[in-house]
Amino acid sequence: MGVRGIISFLFRRSLEIAVVVALIGLFPRLPPFVNIKEPFRVAPLLPFEGKLALKESFGDVEILHKGEFVGPESFAELxxxxxxxxxxxxxxxLSGNHITPITKFGKxxxxxxxxxxxxxxxxxxxxxxxxxxxxxxxxxxFKVDIKTGGKEQIVSPLQExxxxxxKLFNSVAVASNGDIYWSDSSSDFKLENGxxxxxxxxSGRxxxxxxxxxxxxxLIDNIHFANGVSLSDDEEFILIAETARSRIHRYYLKGPKKGTHDIFIDGLPGVPDNITPDGKGGFLVPLIFGIDSQYPALYQTAGPLPWIRKLVARFMAxxxxLIDTLNQAYPTEFGFKCVHFIGHFASIPxxxxxxxxxILRLNKNGEIIDSIHSLNRKIQAISEAYIFHDMLYLGSPFNDYIGRIPLSKVGWDNLKVEKIKKAPPTATVSETNTPEPVKRSETIKTTQKPTISKSTQAPTTTAKPPASTTQKSTTSKPTEPSSTAKPPTTKTSAPTTAKLPTTTTSAPTTAKLPTTTTKAPTAKPPTPSAGTSQINTTAKPVGTTDTKTTISPKSSQTSTKNTESSRTTDKSDPPNRETSQKSPSQSSSQQQQRVKQFD
Structure with a gap:
C-alpha cells in the first residue's frame, strides 16, 4: 500500500466516523434526555501568587484508617x-482508632x-x-439521633x-432557628451519573x-452542580459552591440585600466542593481537582460549544x-459494574x-487570606477540610482513608478549637422513688418492756399498747409476769359496733395508794370506709396504774388475722368478757365499793 492508499484509508475511516458522529449528535430522541443547549464560559483562573502562591504544606500529613472504609466525604463534631x-x-x-456505626440509609x-x-x-x-x-x-x-441511631426523613426524593x-441531595447547613439549607446538585441526574x-x-438549586x-x-436556581453550603458566623448570608463553574455564590439572609445573591468568589484554580467555617468568621474551601494550564477541565473547555458536550454525553449514554440492555437479558456482576462505572465520577482516574x-482560606468578604497545597500526590481529591481540636481532618469521596495534619504544621494554629460548642442530646429520664409495697397480710410483732407496779397483791406486768399506723399493724407480744405461774390468756373477738359512743373510763387504784381517777381521752372514731374494719375499744384490766384507750383502724385483711389479742393480767384478778363490756356507770360503782373495802 502506497502513500495514496494510506490517505484513502484514513479518509474513508474519517468519513465513517463523521457520519456516526453526525447521527449521534443530530438524531432526535437519543439518551440522555435532557437539555444540552446553553453555552457557558468560566472566569479566568486566579494567578498562583501572593496568598495563593504554591508551596508544599502536607509533608507531615497522617493517613488514618487506611483500607477500613471508602469515601469519608464530610465531617461533623458532636x-x-x-x-x-x-x-x-x-x-x-471516629473515636481514636475505633469506628462505630451510628446509622445506615438505604438497603x-x-x-x-x-x-x-x-x-x-x-x-x-x-x-x-x-x-x-x-x-x-x-x-x-434526614434528621438523626446519634444516641439511638433513629432517623427521620425530612425531605423525600419524591417530593416535588x-x-x-x-435528584442529587448533596450538602446541608442548619441555622440557629432550626431552618435547614441544602443543595440539590441536579434535577436531571443522580449521583451515579454525575x-x-x-x-x-x-439544574442545581x-x-x-x-x-x-x-x-x-x-433560593437560587440553575446552579451548575450545586455543592457545598455553609452559613456565615452571624447567619447574615449563606454560601453555595458551583462546582462546574469553579465559583461560589452568596445568598443574603439579612440586611438591606436580603433575598438577593451575588458571586462570592470566581476564577478558582480548581473545583470547589464542601465549605466549612474556620471558626474566625471565614471559610475553608478545598479544591477537589486542581485546574491550570497544564491540567484544564475539558468540560469547561467545551463549555462554549454545547454540541460537543451533547455528543460526548450521547456517546456515553x-x-x-447497550450494556444495560445486554445485562438485563444476561445479568452478570461485571455488567452491573460497567453500567455504574459509565458516567460516574469514579470513572475519572x-x-x-x-x-x-x-485548600483555600477565605475571609467574610470572599478574599483569599491563605492557601495550603499538596504538590506530590501524597494526598489527593480532598472534598472537605474540617478543624477538630488542634487538627485539620481531610475527607474525600474517593479515598479509602482520612488525612490528618496538625494545624501548627500548616501555619493555622490560631484556628485551634478548644471548646465543644454542641453536645449530643441527653435523654431526660424522670426518676421516681417508689416506696416498698406494704404486705398487708404480714404483722410485725414488737415486744415492749413491761411496766411493774408495786402493791400488796401479786406483781402485775402490763404490756404497753403499741402505736397504731395506717400502713402496718403492730401487736404487742405478751410477756410473762415475774411470778412462776403463767397468766391466763383470753381470746376475744372484735365486737361489731355501728357507731362507738364516747367512752370515759376511770382507772382503778391499787391497795395503799391514794385514789386516782384518770379519765380516758375521748376519741371520736373515724367513719369506716371500704376495706376498713370496725373500731375495737377494750377496757384495760384492773391492776394497772393507768388506763388508755387505743383506736386503730385496720384493713379487713389484717383484722381477720388479728382477731386473737393477748392480754396480761394479775393472777388474783383475772379478766373476763363481762367486765370488758361493762358500761361506764357500772365501772364507777364497782370502783367505789373497792375503795370502801380498802378503807
Whole structure:
C-alpha cells in the first residue's frame, strides 16, 4: 500500500466516523434526555501568587484508617466526637482508632456499584439541640439521633419542589432557628451519573427548609452542580459552591440585600466542593481537582460549544444503554459494574488528574487570606477540610482513608478549637422513688418492756399498747409476769359496733395508794370506709396504774388475722368478757365499793 492508499484509508475511516458522529449528535430522541443547549464560559483562573502562591504544606500529613472504609466525604463534631459519612450508606463515629456505626440509609447491597440501593450520605451538620442532619444522595434529607441511631426523613426524593423533584441531595447547613439549607446538585441526574451533570445545562438549586412550616423554598436556581453550603458566623448570608463553574455564590439572609445573591468568589484554580467555617468568621474551601494550564477541565473547555458536550454525553449514554440492555437479558456482576462505572465520577482516574491539591482560606468578604497545597500526590481529591481540636481532618469521596495534619504544621494554629460548642442530646429520664409495697397480710410483732407496779397483791406486768399506723399493724407480744405461774390468756373477738359512743373510763387504784381517777381521752372514731374494719375499744384490766384507750383502724385483711389479742393480767384478778363490756356507770360503782373495802 502506497502513500495514496494510506490517505484513502484514513479518509474513508474519517468519513465513517463523521457520519456516526453526525447521527449521534443530530438524531432526535437519543439518551440522555435532557437539555444540552446553553453555552457557558468560566472566569479566568486566579494567578498562583501572593496568598495563593504554591508551596508544599502536607509533608507531615497522617493517613488514618487506611483500607477500613471508602469515601469519608464530610465531617461533623458532636459532644467531642467526630462523625463522617462513607460509602455503603453509613454514618460512623471516629473515636481514636475505633469506628462505630451510628446509622445506615438505604438497603443491604453487594458492593459500591449498587450505591443507589445502599444509599450514599454526603454532607452532614448538627443543630444546637445535638441532632445530626444528613443529606443522602439517593434517599433524601434526614434528621438523626446519634444516641439511638433513629432517623427521620425530612425531605423525600419524591417530593416535588417548584415543579421538579430533587435528584442529587448533596450538602446541608442548619441555622440557629432550626431552618435547614441544602443543595440539590441536579434535577436531571443522580449521583451515579454525575459526569452528565457537568455536561448538561445547569439544574442545581439552593433550597431552604422552613422548620416551622415544613415547606421548601428555592433560593437560587440553575446552579451548575450545586455543592457545598455553609452559613456565615452571624447567619447574615449563606454560601453555595458551583462546582462546574469553579465559583461560589452568596445568598443574603439579612440586611438591606436580603433575598438577593451575588458571586462570592470566581476564577478558582480548581473545583470547589464542601465549605466549612474556620471558626474566625471565614471559610475553608478545598479544591477537589486542581485546574491550570497544564491540567484544564475539558468540560469547561467545551463549555462554549454545547454540541460537543451533547455528543460526548450521547456517546456515553448510548454505550451505557447497550450494556444495560445486554445485562438485563444476561445479568452478570461485571455488567452491573460497567453500567455504574459509565458516567460516574469514579470513572475519572486520579492518575490523570492534576497532582496539585489546594485548600483555600477565605475571609467574610470572599478574599483569599491563605492557601495550603499538596504538590506530590501524597494526598489527593480532598472534598472537605474540617478543624477538630488542634487538627485539620481531610475527607474525600474517593479515598479509602482520612488525612490528618496538625494545624501548627500548616501555619493555622490560631484556628485551634478548644471548646465543644454542641453536645449530643441527653435523654431526660424522670426518676421516681417508689416506696416498698406494704404486705398487708404480714404483722410485725414488737415486744415492749413491761411496766411493774408495786402493791400488796401479786406483781402485775402490763404490756404497753403499741402505736397504731395506717400502713402496718403492730401487736404487742405478751410477756410473762415475774411470778412462776403463767397468766391466763383470753381470746376475744372484735365486737361489731355501728357507731362507738364516747367512752370515759376511770382507772382503778391499787391497795395503799391514794385514789386516782384518770379519765380516758375521748376519741371520736373515724367513719369506716371500704376495706376498713370496725373500731375495737377494750377496757384495760384492773391492776394497772393507768388506763388508755387505743383506736386503730385496720384493713379487713389484717383484722381477720388479728382477731386473737393477748392480754396480761394479775393472777388474783383475772379478766373476763363481762367486765370488758361493762358500761361506764357500772365501772364507777364497782370502783367505789373497792375503795370502801380498802378503807
Amino acid at each position: 459532644g467531642g466526637e467526630l462523625y463522617t459519612t462513607i460509602h455503603g450508606g453509613d454514618i460512623v463515629k 443491604p447491597c453487594k458492593g459500591l456499584y449498587e450505591e443507589a440501593i445502599c444509599g450514599r450520605p454526603l454532607g452532614i451538620d448538627v443543630d444546637k439541640n445535638g441532632y445530626l442532619y444528613a443529606a443522602d444522595a439517593y434517599y433524601g434529607l 419542589i417548584n415543579g421538579k423533584t430533587p 459526569i452528565y451533570v457537568l455536561l448538561a445545562d445547569p 439552593l433550597i431552604r427548609y422552613d422548620a416551622k412550616t415544613k415547606q421548601n423554598t428555592v 448510548i454505550t451505557e444503554y 486520579l492518575a490523570l488528574q492534576n497532582p496539585r491539591m489546594t
